[in-house]
Amino acid sequence: MSNSQQSVVTDKNNGVAESILQVRNLHKRFDISGGFLDSLQFKAGKISRKREYVHAINGVNLEVYKGEALCVVGESGCGKSTVARTIMGLIKPSEGVISFKGQRIDNLSNSQMLPFRRKMQMIFQNPYASLNPRKTITETLEEPVKFHNPRFSAAQVKDKVAEVMLSVGVDPNWGVRFPHEFSGGQRQRISIARALTVEPEFIVADEPISALDVSIQAQVLNLMMDTQQERNLTYLFITHDLAVVEHFGTRVAVMYLGTVCELAATKTLFSTPKHPYTQALMSAIPRLDVKNTAHIKLTGEVPTPINLPGGCVFHGRCRHANERCKIQIPPLIVQNDGSQVACHAIEENRL
């Protein structure tokens, strides 16, 4: 696919940014055919075994550079969270390679994965479910510190936890309390604190603010941006809120039905969206300054990931689709302004 055509992204210091995480040709299929007996089928006088899969991720290529915040956007069910969970090793990929700083991590055992656990952490969507209800905050935060630093004395552990709690704006005195005694925003701060206890370099945030009140969202977002600066973090930020992407993201990957259709720097994407799906997405943002904007109305529904359409996954709803789009899967191709777009129409200059 587009492995050979890597775009060069320069960071603020005008040096070539170091790649921290690579995802190559990632596929994930979930078997939904049930038990052995459920999957048996009687057809044309023969008993055969029919297997059905949900194709959650279909050939995703991503590269995350050190110090950036790569936002992944897309509608519900497009595979954003599955990508995040696969990168973190919660789900084994069906195909493809994930490497962290050049080392392949998708095929490691739990114990081999241990050194990477300190470097990669995750923040979850639902702050009400992501903290163990039977553990006090101190217990929740001390456990990873003790586990990853077995030589720490009790005082060192305590200091570390207090330092992390202060940095996310949670009073260390509150550590004796249980999660249910906190509000959603405070719990999300504690979840961030838990991820920070092991001093990671890379954090995957799976819709960390979508379960929060709008007034709290900005606080948590700013906290995440501050910690990014202080601790030199890299984020893979999953969201479906385009306003957050504009505020937070260095680059944006737009996903549709398990594939990345456009990957570009945030400013480029918001000023000149190229892929027909991205264009429709951008035109759906309500604006106060412009009247009578031409909404691009997409017809139909997102196809089911069980019977994936052939060719470009978007061709059924695309106004620019032709015969080639129904047969051939478009690869991500680097454009003149550095963005990458997976669209035959762009490649053929039809759009």
Place this chain on the structure above:
Amino acid sequence: MRDDIITTTKIPSLWRRFKDSYLWHSLKKDKVAFASFSVFILFVSVAILAPVLAPFDPYDPSSIDIMDSELPPVWQEDSEAKFLLGTDAQGRDLLSTILYGMRTSLLIGICAVLLQCFLGVVVGLSAGYFGGRIDSFLMRIADIQLSFSTLMVAIVVLAVFQASFGAELYSKLALFMLILVIGFAEWPQYARTVRASVLAEKHKEYVDAARIMGFNNSRIMLGHILPNTLSPLLVISTVQIANAIISEASLSFLGLGMPVSQPSLGSLISSGFEYIFSGSWWITAIPGLVLVVLVMVMNLLGDWLRDVLNPKLYKD
């Protein structure tokens, strides 16, 4: 930096936390539960303190006089003041025998439930957490075990044991055998309850967070998931202890339980049964009453606990 603040906070003691908790508060408010709890604590403490409280030692043959047999309780005629609740057919003081018998019954009940709980938690936790084939395999074993009734299994095992090793060895090992048999017969109850809770818990994000921290499976299972499945366990434990005591009493009544020399409540009831028509009703009735009250109190406590630990059932 902020050491002064950090060191001043202390985790409140367990007793303090219990006294501040909703559990204690609702126990105080619910009269039935509070009465049951008091009676249960009373029974347990007199059972534990039986050697101190009992006026006679029913296990000591030298203190028993056959001439004292079948004396009625003090409020009836022909009674003797030193035997408060009368005596049984062998001349043992009934009060002392009941105290010691309750000790045996509770010991068997609690130990059998601990065994059930251990087996059930191990099986249920692994079945729920690992899922797939391990789950199917373990749960089919549980189904098979459940299809045999407890009493049937117990009768077969105990009768075979008694027949092959003789009554003398049996009377020495009766306590262990009863615990083992009752413990093994009812573990699927626990396994199913734990498995159901684990299935609900294991998809929550705190479990994913623990996996991402790199914790191993046993740490996640025991340290993170198990504490969150404790409330249903607590509820069925109260009912299961009562059930185990009943099972033991039934087996003793059938002659497969504790020997006459170390009676439990059940074997005491059974030994008095022959004399009930000759007028000595107290040998059966009084231990029977104690057994009924003990089991009822535990069931009431279980009902209360289930309501308290179920957040969907708000009562005022």
